[in-house]
Amino acid sequence: MLPFLKKKSEAAAAPLVPPWHPNFRNYEKLPDIKVVRTAFFVNGAALTLAASLLIYFGSQEWTLHGLNAQVAEAQQKIDHDKSGSDQAVALYKKFQAEEAKIAEVDTFVKSRLLVSDLIVHLGKTLPPNIAIDNFDLRDTGLSLRLTVRGAPEAAAGYATAYIDQLRADKELARFDDFTATNSSRNATTGRLAVEMLLHLRPASAKKP
Secondary structure (H helix, E strand, C coil), rough: HHHHHHHHHHHCCCCCCCCCCCCCCCCCCCCCCCCCCCCHHHHHHHEEEEEHHHHHHHHHHHHHHHHHHHHHHHHHHHHHHHHHHHHHHHHHHHHHHHHHHHHHHHHHHHHHCHHHHHHHHHHHHHHHHHHEEEEEEECCEEEEEEEEECCCHHHHHHHHHHHHHHHHCCCHCCEEEEEEEEEEEECCCCCCEEEEEEEECCCCCCCC
8 A cells, every 4th residue: 555655646746847849830921810900901091091082182173173164154254245345445435535525625614714704893893093994804814904093193002002902802813913014194184004914823723
């Protein structure tokens, strides 16, 4: 009995060392046994990117096509309406030319004094000791020939006062210069003959 028990204990005390063997496996050549392979994700990402780019460029091309169609339609309308537009422009230019002529005539008419109104106004404002012998309205101004009654010294004063009166007259604002060009004593009547010139202001000028 003792020798049998001794052999069993020795066998239990022996160390459990796994048998050694070399590893000859080439991991690069081994098949990929993963459920989802890496190439699937790479190919999927590439396909997704390609599809996105295709959709983007396709939408841009469609938008460009629509814009080209709108431009072509607008150009057709422009070509269709061009003749009418050219006629309207020509008529407008003709209207501008006629308007300029009318404005020129209107300016000329407004710049001209009405002789009748001027004579009536001068007659109403004429001092009692002065008479108008000659009235000559020209393009440059108004020429008056007057006869002044009174003594020599008084007649000269009357003529000077009348010039001042004309200068202050608001109805004569179109004249900017009032001068006595000549004065002489009439030997027959003894009265003073005076010539006055009222220079006409240009139509564009305004009295300050």
